[in-house]
Amino acid sequence: MESNNKRIYLSSPHMTGKENKYINQSFETNWIAPLGPNVDRFEEDLSQYVGAKGALAVSSGTAAIHLALRLLNVQAGDKVFCSSLTFVASASPILYQQAEPVFIDSEFDTWNMSPEALKRAFMDAEKEGNLPKAVIVVHLYGQNAKMDEIMEICNFYQVPVIEDAAESLGTTYKGRKSGTTGKFGVYSFNGNKIITTSGGGMLVSNDKEALVKGKFLASQARDNMPYYQHSELGYNYRMSNILAGIGIAQLAVIEERVKQKQAVFQRYVQELNTIEEFVFMPEYQGTGHNRWLTTLFIDSNQPSFTPLELVQELEKENIEARLVWKPMHLQPLLNKYKYYQHSNQISVSSYLFERGLCLPSGTNMTEEEQSRVIEAILSFVSRKKSHNFIKT
Secondary structure (H helix, E strand, C coil), X not given: CCCCCCCECCCXXXXXXXXXXXXXXXXXXXXXXXXXXXXXXXXXXXXXXXXXXXXXXXXXXXXXXXXXXXXXCCCCCCEEEEECCCCHHHCHHHHXXXXXXXXXXXXXXXXXXXXXXXXXXXXXXXXXXXXXXXXXXXXXXXXXXXXXXHHHHHHHCCCCEEEECCCCCCCEECCEECCCXXXXXXXXXXXXXXXXXXXXXXXXXXXXXXXXXXXXXXXXXXXXXXXXXXXXXXXXXXXXXXXXXXXXXXXXXXXXXXXXXHHHHHXXXXXXXXXXXXXXXXXXXXXXXXXXXXXEEECCCCCCCCHHHHHHHHHHCCECCEEXXXXXXXXXXXXXXXXXXXXXXXXXXXXXXXXXXXXXXXXXXXXXXXXXXXXXXXXXXXXXXXXHHHHC
8 A cells, every 4th residue: 555645755856945036036127038147146156166267057967068069079970988877968968969979887986987998998999090079977976986087098088078067066076076177067957956946057167268159059159240140050058047046046055955965875874774785875085975866786696675676665655766877878779889898797887777776865855754764665675584584
């Protein structure tokens, strides 16, 4: 029988109560278009927060990745290396440009792009005389990739890096904010992210000239003429002044949200420590993980339950959990493209997909609600183990 308890979401929007101030200003001043003072301020606030020289507010993180590829002149037939363990939005813009993705496996320290696999991909590309135009590195679930190692490889081959930091705003890497090491950084403000504008994204860079060109492309690439003239392809990618107002209020509490996410994670670790099979995503040395989602995998050769079974059990209790992203190299849309796994012995991203799951991690989840999740998990695991013991 399904529970009548209030639904617990994976990571629902958490408003501060101050968003209406900026939304109302948009209406009072009639700045309803995809430009205006809120957009300007949100870009300035975000760039200052992450330590980038400039930022461009756009309609989604996907749009920001697409613009980054355009600004790097990625064209039909070019190769782009991309993390395999990610959401499809990291890879789709490569196809928008009719370029060819090459997928790179993860490693266990961060669950992110494997420098070993990346190096082998570059060595093969060099032998073929066809280096990639760009590398898209994803910072998964708020965990920063090994950027020092990755940048050393990419700089050696003089290939620019796009950081897909959609899930890692607020994360730090060796004293730097996530998303600010490569040529471009990308953030998402989708409804389930650590802060939200309901929908939207941001492109950041220290190359202010590139961002000026990005703004031009994001605004339908209208030439500077007294009439509507277009000499190259552009897009309708700018963020609205209303949504940017939400972003201003949300960004003001980012550090608080990070601490709340980390507290949720710590409680799961403490309360679920009796489940020996659970291995939580680690926090890589020298980093500050924002813990956007609490993620783990089941470490057992003969598990008494699967991640899918646990997700389905929680759903019966009106609790939303989720399996780890299905890797891009396993997707029907993308499985024809080349894939470099971490080693000959293991495909880490495939392993994590088969065994991993994400627990509810909302910053507006109460302690009572988190207790419901914990109790449901403990009860399910206990029943499964007892059942397997009796069968044995």
